[in-house]
Amino acid sequence: MIDAEWWDYDDADEFAEAVAGDVAFLIEQALEARGRAFVALPGGETPKRALQLLSERKLEWADVTIVPTDERLVPPTDPRSNVGMLARxxxxxxxxxxxxxxxxxxxxxxxxxxxxxxxxxxxxxDLALLGMGEDGHVASIFPGPDYDAALNGPNARKAIGVRPEPMPEAMPVPRVTLTKAALVSARVVTLMLTGQAKRKMLEKALKDGASSQMPVGRLLADLEMDIDIHWAS
Incomplete structure (x- = not known):
């Protein structure tokens, strides 16, 4: 079982501030060590406030490259677009x-x-900041026709399209996602999630490891590092 340190918060503001501070610190470390930083950040509602606070930090942003952990195949002007939110x-x-x-x-x-x-x-x-869906998916790694390729494809493969059949309820449009290999190769992997149900699900996934039935468990089982998990009730 991977060692995970849980950071618990009582309210949404404290949660967002802590995540923003953690990500800013890791970016600063990368900039100091290598003169540049390369991070993958999630979309969706849960990280939105934390990312807004992060964008207000005084960092050498010109030396930072950001990619979404996953993306819906919608125009960047669409409210559902992850890269649209990150770009703004x-x-x-x-x-x-x-x-x-x-x-x-x-x-x-x-x-x-x-x-x-x-x-x-x-x-x-330098950092993969991940959320987790209510079904245990991370990024857009869902069970389905592209599940095995996203989890077990060649290490050189960084992204894969996620076809819409069978269509999970949580995935109303096709997507592109970073692969497990791309995510677990990060120097630091951090999770952020909210709610008791998700916490219980993640605790079970961590315990089950490679035998987990959930994408998050399968992904985290391949990490060669400890992780921080930011959680708010």
């Missing part, structure tokens, strides 16, 4: 925000294009 927050700070999707509508083609685009970046990630 961090492009004004002069950070580089790299999209996973660039107008593709077919998830297989989008995954291939994203993989080629990401290959030019300076891997590994």
């Amino acid at each position: 927050l961090f492009l004004p700070k002069k950070a580089r925000v790299v999209p996973l999707a660039a107008g593709e509508t077919d998830p297989v083609m989008a995954g291939r294009a994203a993989d080629e685009r990401l290959a030019a970046l300076d891997w590994p990630l």
